[in-house]
Amino acid sequence: MTTPEHPQRVNFFKNAPEVYQAMIALDAAARKGVDPALAELVLTRASQINHCAWCIDMHTADARKVGVSEQKLFLLNAWEEVPGLFTEQERAALALTEAVTVLTDGFVPDDVYNRAAAHFDDGQLAQLIGLVLTINAWNRIAVTTRRTPPIR
Template sequence: MANSSLAAPAAPRLDFEAAQPAIYRAQLRLGQAAGDAFKASGLPERLFDLVQLRASQINGCAFCLDMHSKDTRHAGEREDRLHLLNAWREAPHYTDVERAALSLTEALTLVSIDQVPDEVWNAAASVLKEEQLAAVIGAAITINGWNRIAIATRMTPGEYQPT
């Protein structure tokens, strides 16, 4: 008897860019603005990639996991930090700033469960400046939007290559 959970991934449902080019371009611009804000805030560019990767792990977005793991490696991130990202709380590989950004990203990604708890916000605010908090929020908003587009339309992972 075949196990349906082992079935091959389904074919893409929709070319979102072709169906709604204005929304797609706006989402691209939002991502660029979030990346620019992250850099301008003084946060490390690699952390932007880790935030995107962590939200994509939580959301189970294969397309974005493929893309952002490749981007993060291309930017020089260490393999051990990538492999341990899903368990960052237990791993000594992350700085206080990274931990604050990852915790805030998780709360924002799972906002329907517990909103953004005061302890998460206060911990992040104790190590991040206001513009950095806003930059992490912007990065989380952007990747969560992309995750939802990619998952809903079943974008196929594997072909993306970093530039």
């Protein structure tokens, strides 16, 4: 939530409309062929890592709409600790999401990439990578401009 100490910054979408439109197009392209429930888990997890309140709020709501269980949403930030809850495909996608989002070692480890490649064909894997890079861009826009979700 923006406060007097931390007010919302520039309205990025109003002041960079071409970039915004390009982001919308990129987002739509990245989602093609990706299961909506898996997409929302990936989008929410990257947003958690990036501390993007706006995107966490939006994607948890969207996840519920496409049938992701409350339990999965509540335990998403500890997905590795509940192997029976998330499918192997979801776990592979979440591991890749974390590796691409954090990049602390400057690369995505081979074991993480290979795990994802075992669950997704080349086209699906490329889409998943595109989805992760897109949410990371959205997160950076929202966090930088201090875009916060409405309090309900």
